[in-house]
Amino acid sequence: MSLAFLTPLFLAGVGLLVAPWIIHHIRRPEREPMRFSSLMFIPDVQKEVIERRRLQHILLMLLRMLMLALLAFAFARPILKSAAAIVPFEDRARHVILIDNSYSMGTLDWLDRAKVEALDILATVGTDAAVGVVAFAERPVVLSAVDSAADATTTSLERARTAINGIESTQETTEFLPAMQRAQEMLLQTAEEENVSLTVHIISDFQKAGMPRRADGWKLSPRVQFNPVEIGESAAPNVSIQDLGITVDSQGRLRLRAKIKNWVDATTRACAVALITGDETAESKSVDVPPGNAARVMFELPVEDTRQLFGWLQLDDDALNVDNRRYFAWSAPPKVPTLILSELQQETRWPGAWLIQKALPTGADASWTVERCGQSDLPAKLSAPNPPRLIIAAGLNGLTNDTAQQLLDFVESGGKLLLALGADLEPDAANRLLLNALGVTSDGLMYEDISAYRYSVLEWVDLDHPIFIPFRGAQFNNFTQIKFFNHHTLRITDDTRATPLSRFGSERAIESPPAMTETTFGEGRAIVWSFGTDLIWTDLPKSPRFVPLLHETLAHLADLNDVRTVWTVGNNVNNDTSVAVSGELQPDATNAPAKWSDDGRFTQAGLVTWTNDATPDRVEAVNVDSHESDGTRISTGEFELRMCAAPDLRRVAGVARTSEEAELLQTDEGKEFGHFLIVALLLSLLLETAYTRYLSQ
Amino acid sequence: MASTQSQPLQFIDPEQLASIGDLQLLARTVVNGIMTGMHKSPRSGAAIEFAQYRPYTQGEDPRFVDWKLYGRTDRLHVKQFQEETNLLCTMVLDCSASMDYASGAVSKFQYAVMLTAALSVLLHDQRDAFGFIGYHHELITHVPPKGGKPNLQRVLVSLDNLKPAGKTDVASTLKYLGDVLRPRGMVILVSDLLHPVDEVIDHLKSLRARRHDVMVFQISDPAEQTFPFDQTTTFVDAEDQAERYAVPSAVREGYLENRRLHFDAVRKECLASEIDFEELTTSEPLDRALQRYLHHRNHALLTKSGAASRHRFNA
Structure with a gap:
């Protein structure tokens, strides 16, 4: 067993021990005679009493010094380490590289830069490291698994390099929590021994909208090191269409309302908004959107002669193109x-x-x-x-x-x-x-x-x-x-x-x-x-x-x-009960086709037509998640604070980047016992108070 | 009237008084405060006042027979008059080093000087003759009793020049007082009485033996009364510089008991010798001492034992 401190700087407080010694010596009675009117009433004190009193004051001084020492040691957060458990890290470390390929990463060349960063990480982890690659947006997709120690070969790096080069951007929204959980799961599954260095690298633009609404207390394990890599500059200028809604007024006209949001532009943005139905521009409007604000637009269309209407609103181009187009589909309510x-x-x-x-x-x-x-x-x-x-x-x-x-x-x-x-x-x-x-x-x-x-x-x-x-x-x-x-x-x-x-x-x-x-x-x-x-x-x-x-x-x-009419890229059609109750549906693409993957998830915004025998064809709209248009970022420090265990806990768990640090820290089975010192301090304080009171009597 | 009785008197704090540099102004401030509401007689020059009737006895001066009363009652009575005489008051102030002790802003000596000055002004206002003696191990100053403003100035100047120092020598002072004081006067002793109890009592008894009307103001510091110290300290005697190492918490009880026995003995002896004894604390307003003096003087006028020496009755 050996003793270590998490915050050893506080040990400098031990220097305060001299304070009680100084105070006790400055206030020594023989150095401070007191002039009094007459000694005729003051009885003589026996020498034994004086000596006993002097000893009592020395004890009081020692007690106060003990209190200061306890305070300094408690703040230094002592831990006990087991010397027997000190063993070096295994040479071969495990890494998982999380690459954000959400829709916002499609800005400029951010995804390409993320790939370059990932390849740089591959170059630094060492040839013996096992590396997994996960692309994540709304859900994590494992592109390359982490090898276990047994079958570790350099092919791990080659597979990771291939996986990184093959990543493509998606139109899904960002969700950090599932990706972090998946990465931790991959690392812990392949490294049950504690003497293995585990690291999660996350390469992202760190959109704030991707943070979990409720973290449920989940934190990255103290065993896992965390390495955030931020891509891109501050949030890219972006204007998007938000909150598109369709209502029918009492005159039987279709009212299509939407908000044009200017996210981060420093200046007022003049936008041309076009309503496109049937591949033709039905109407166009211009709006000025102040920075950080939104402007409303409304279009009116007669609906007496149609059972359904679909199309999209189109904005001018900017860095993020897809959210400049917001699809809509309206069907006459079923009678x-x-x-x-x-x-x-x-x-x-x-x-x-x-x-x-x-x-x-x-x-x-x-x-x-x-x-x-x-x-x-x-x-x-x-x-x-x-x-x-x-x-x-x-x-x-x-x-x-x-x-x-x-x-x-x-x-x-x-x-x-x-x-x-x-x-x-x-x-x-x-x-x-x-x-x-x-x-x-x-x-x-x-x-x-x-x-x-x-x-x-x-x-x-x-x-x-x-x-x-x-x-x-x-x-x-x-x-x-x-x-x-x-x-x-x-x-x-x-x-x-x-x-x-x-x-x-x-x-x-x-x-x-x-x-x-x-x-x-x-x-x-x-x-x-x-x-x-x-x-x-x-x-x-x-x-x-x-x-x-x-x-x-x-x-x-x-x-x-139960009728659902709004879809977002990433939604899984197969999991939706409202579609299932309508029978066997066969999606069919029309003039602005949405795309979906083999497992039934929408992968691209657009329009989709459902056809079956029981009900008339129904067109529905699929759009990118509006949260993804918000380029507001979270700092990597705050991200680490919210998603990872505290650095001190990681140290206690024995996680280190270097082998020297690992040798020093890895074996801390130790438990902090600073709180015992605080208890002892409180007891000493009570004892000192009682003793002082006794001496003053 | 009811309202004046219900409100407490607002006395001036000794600390505030001590900040007044001019001793006469200080004394006048105190006396004016205590005399407020006491009206002077509207008549002046009437030194002889009617006291009582007494049946005529043979041999008495027929000038004092009240013939009008004889005409009404057919009996001879003589009128007795009460004649005030000038009071000869000597204030004796202890100027030893023990009086220089102060736990607060005002030392015992400062307090005693203020008290003596205020008494002087009060005596002067009452047209009494007053003098002053300052002493420690020897006589420092002596202002013989006289009336009038010049004497007041002398007393106040003497008070202003006094510095407390040295040990108290009661025997030599007692001897000197016996030589210089005219009998049947009034002696006001202002001291802390921190001498051996036998010396103090002998001192006082000798004054009474000369038929002096004696009043003692014993001045104490609040710290002397409670011994509030908590740090183990070497105490140094103010008069002989003797040192004594003491643990206050250990000696407090003995100190207070010794002090109580000392002053109980003094008080008991004063009571037996008809000496008015009053203990004053430097934190108390001076007004209380002056009220005590006025009460003592009025009491002396009304009792034969105390006033006989200063009043004579016409036969």
């Missing part, structure tokens, strides 16, 4: 044929079905076409050429067996049903005809009569359900203000199919009746509301939550929320 099944209720001034119909807009941007019919017309509607995909049953007074069976058949065959159990549906009839098949049952009405002063409220809603996710905000998630003056007391009889979405009681109260229940039947799904929407039963339609709740419920039933 879900929706049928409101309700009998006319002349005696009710505001029938629930009428309120539901008024809550569903029928404009050009609406996602549904709404029809309303009675029970007698239902067979005809179901057999029409464009049958409804969604039925809202609200007002089923006089429900017949045939109608109930038709509804069940509709759901079983894949249709979607929203069933609102109002006052006009007797619980027994509802159970017998519909609810039992859907896995729920009604135990009757909650109240025998209606009173304005007696009502139920929704005390629990499942905010994790897609219907209620938009209501998660603090200003929306309180549903207890809605009054339900009466409702069916539902009970779930088949919990494998039926799931409560909200309850009138608390969640813990299992017996509390569900207010909304989602259930499956055959291939279709149904949502059962245990209340009608008549104002006699509830004031829900008067609540500002009614319309969004109804829209979200219908969108969930019609699977409208």
Whole structure:
């Protein structure tokens, strides 16, 4: 065992030990006689007392010197090293070179310079070193693995050199964390012994946008040395199109909005923005963008005569070309044929079905076409050429067996049903005809009569359900203000199919009746509301939550929320469920074709057309990640601080660049014991305080 | 009136007084402060005041018979008058080196000089004759008791020129005082009384034996009262330069006990000899000492034992 210090400069503090000695000698009583008015009252002190007191003061001085010594040693951070473990590094070191080939590295010749830097590193690591090469952007790609010690030959360097020369730039965004983790994994897998030098070289432009949003506490192992190599000067001048969005206004015009961002230019940039559809420039505008700011542009296009529109916005050229072009694709919203099944209720001034119909807009941007019919017309509607995909049953007074069976058949065959159990549906009839098949049952009405002063409220809603996710905000998630003056007391009889979405009681109260229940039947799904929407039963339609709740419920039933229209380079199509549910899709390129790799990842921005038999062709846009346009950098020092273990920890772990340093540091099994010294210091302080108090008595 | 009683008196701190260079101004400041609210008599020249009636006895001077009272009561009474005599006050100031000790800004000697000067001004204002003696191992200065402003100037100049030094020689001073003091006067001793208790008591008893009205102001420094030192130190006696190594924490208890016994004995002897004894600390305002003096004088006027020597009654 030997002793070492992490911050040995603090040992100079030992020089302070002379301070107590000086103070004690300066304040020696015989050198400081005190004139007093008369000694006649001062008793004589025995010599033994004086000698004892002198000894006590010497002890006090030694105690204070000990405290200063402890303080200096604690700040010097002592560690104990095991001498037995001191062995030299193995000659053959292992390296992983991470080369950033993200989209931002396509600026000027940065990627070529990165390759030159990588080759320079190869030239310095030594002929016996094992080197792996990883190109990384959104994900790391291992181009050359690190050889294990057993099969190490000079071919490792040759393979690395070949891999470096073959790296091409991508349009993906930068993600440092997966690359660093992959490099560490490669090194630790091939070097289980501790006497091997491990180094990660990262060659990048160190875009700040590539730093992990949340590092989750991951740090590069103390065993691994870190060597950052920065490429390029400060952030390159860049202007890009950001936040492109498409909406349809009430006049049926397509509004295309975007921001033109001037990232780092020191002067105002005049840009010409062109809207290109069908390989032709439809419109062009000029905007002046102040440095560091963004300017908005908007284009309007009529959409009455088309079901879909696609193209791109084009900017002037600059160092990064691809983000000067932002693709878009718009498809007319799918019109879900929706049928409101309700009998006319002349005696009710505001029938629930009428309120539901008024809550569903029928404009050009609406996602549904709404029809309303009675029970007698239902067979005809179901057999029409464009049958409804969604039925809202609200007002089923006089429900017949045939109608109930038709509804069940509709759901079983894949249709979607929203069933609102109002006052006009007797619980027994509802159970017998519909609810039992859907896995729920009604135990009757909650109240025998209606009173304005007696009502139920929704005390629990499942905010994790897609219907209620938009209501998660603090200003929306309180549903207890809605009054339900009466409702069916539902009970779930088949919990494998039926799931409560909200309850009138608390969640813990299992017996509390569900207010909304989602259930499956055959291939279709149904949502059962245990209340009608008549104002006699509830004031829900008067609540500002009614319309969004109804829209979200219908969108969930019609699977409208799952359609994805925005892609980014690097996204993997095969992993996307929304594509999968639409059937076997075969991407096809059109006039500005996007590209994808064999594993289904988009590799180049552009437009992609999905074709299959079940649905019409749909064009979608693929763009580079807008974060990649931001050239703001992070310094290598800050990068090391956030991504790597502290240098002191690396020293303790025995990592060194040179063999001399390795011999000195590699064997520190040692653990810092400075905190024990701090504890001893505190105890000494307490002891000194008590001793001083004793001496002053 | 209620408001004046509820508010504490605002005395001048000795440290502030010591910053006044002119001793007469200093003394006047103190006396004016203590005399505020004490009104002088609007009548002047009436030295003889009516005291009481007493039944006439044979042989008394018929001039003092109150004939008007005889006409009303048909009995002979004589009028007795109280005649004030001039007070002969001698202030004796200890100028030994032990008086030069100061733990704060004001030494015991400075405090004693300020006190003596203030008493002088107060006596002068009361038209009393006053004198002053300064001593240590020998007599330093002697201003015989007289009234009037020139004597006040002499006393103040003498006080201003005094420097504390040397040891205290009580025996020679006692002998000298016996020679020079006229009997039945008032003696105010201002000293720290840091002498052997027997000497001090003999000193005081001899003064009482000459029927002097004796008042003792014993001056102490706050450090002498509490012995607040915490560092082990060699203490040097201010008078004979003797040294004593002492651990304050170890000797404090003995010191305080010795001091208490010493002054208890002095106080007890003073009580037995009807000597007014007052201990003053240099941190206390001077006003307290002056109030104590005025109280002592009024008390002496009203008690036969104390005042008999200074009042005579007309027969």
